[in-house]
Amino acid sequence: MTTATLPRPIADIIPAARTNWPDLPPDATRSQRAARPRLADMEITHPDLTAAITQVRAWGAAMNAARRQQNSAADETAPLPTPSLILSGPNGTGKTALARVIQWSMVNAVLDDDGKPIDDMITPACRWYVAADLLARLGNERDGDGYNYSAAPGQIVGSAPFVIIDDVAAELSIPFVAYPAQEAERQIRYYLFLDWCVNNRVPVILTTNLAAAGDNSALAQHVGPRAWSRLMQMCPRGYIVSLWSVPDYRRRVGGR
Numbered sequence: 001m002t003t004a005t006l007p008r009p010i011a012d013i014i015p016a017a018r019t020n021w022p023d024l025p026p027d028a029t030r031s032q033r034a035a036r037p038r039l040a041d042m043e044i045t046h047p048d049l050t051a052a053i054t055q056v057r058a059w060g061a062a063m064n065a066a067r068r069q070q071n072s073a074a075d076e077t078a079p080l081p082t083p084s085l086i087l088s089g090p091n092g093t094g095k096t097a098l099a100r101v102i103q104w105s106m107v108n109a110v111l112d113d114d115g116k117p118i119d120d121m122i123t124p125a126c127r128w129y130v131a132a133d134l135l136a137r138l139g140n141e142r143d144g145d146g147y148n149y150s151a152a153p154g155q156i157v158g159s160a161p162f163v164i165i166d167d168v169a170a171e172l173s174i175p176f177v178a179y180p181a182q183e184a185e186r187q188i189r190y191y192l193f194l195d196w197c198v199n200n201r202v203p204v205i206l207t208t209n210l211a212a213a214g215d216n217s218a219l220a221q222h223v224g225p226r227a228w229s230r231l232m233q234m235c236p237r238g239y240i241v242s243l244w245s246v247p248d249y250r251r252r253v254g255g256r
């Protein structure tokens with residue numbers, strides 16, 4: 001026997017959404033654009049941060065130029081490069097904050113009847129991954145016999161114009177991989193992913209706590225020679241940005 005349940009008004013069950021709070025100013029939902037992270041909001045704590053911001057602007061300009069060219073049917077010149085960017089530095093130096101600005105620099109919008117973007121339906125066009133999740137996802141396809149293999153990066157990235165990988169080297173151990181094989185497996189997954197990105201002209205913004213200067217750097221060893229070689233192609237000179245001298249903003253906020 002089934003019992004019919006009368007639907008209860010949802011407002012009784014779920015508290016009102018943020019936009020329904022009575023004490024919010026009436027135009028609070030209209031200021032979303034201003035609420036997005038912006039480079040101008042970053043406090044300059046060190047000259048190296050100024051240099052990093054300049055480089056992020058240069059990346060944006062290069063990316064825009066490349067996108068404009070890709071969208072132009074008339075332009076038949078050789079494709080402009082779509083550079084990748086590595087932000088390297090210790091904890092709290094603003095790497096993720098910079099990546100968030102980049103994330104919101106290109107958005108998909110739903111338009112209303114008048115062709116104006118609807119504020120609540122604007123989402124970043126890029127894909128954001130925490131390195132740990134990305135590595136795990138890259139191998140989470142399993143066949144009927146229980147062997148796992150790499151899901152095609154294309155299935156994960158889809159048509160995103162660029163990709164952000166946050167916190168490379170803060171990965172957990174990869175699930176279902178024996179301990180001695182962890183390093184090789186990690187390097188192969190980075191290689192597969194970056195190789196797909198370079199071949200499909202999808203730039204990668206990568207943040208890491210590892211030093212990234214030179215072929216013997218900790219980052220180069222972490223991702224392995226195959227992936228590093230691709231990163232060298234993807235990140236032109238100047239696009240590996242060091243924040244190693246920038247002070248920890250979290251300590252500053254804590255008054256230390």
Ligand SMILES: Nc1ncnc2c1ncn2[C@@H]1O[C@H](COP(=O)(O)OP(=O)(O)OP(=O)(O)O)[C@@H](O)[C@H]1O
Pocket residue numbers: 041042043044045049089090091092093094095096097098167207208209249250
């Ligand atoms: N220059 C800055 N101006 C204003 N806020 C900042 C600045 N740098 C960092 N912050 C803020 O400080 C906090 C820590 O910064 P963030 O998360 O970007 O550090 P991180 O370099 O990614 O560190 P981690 O390596 O630990 O992930 C964030 O809340 C961020 O918004």
Ligand SMILES: [Mg+2]
Pocket residue numbers: 095096097166167207
């Ligand atoms: Mg971070």
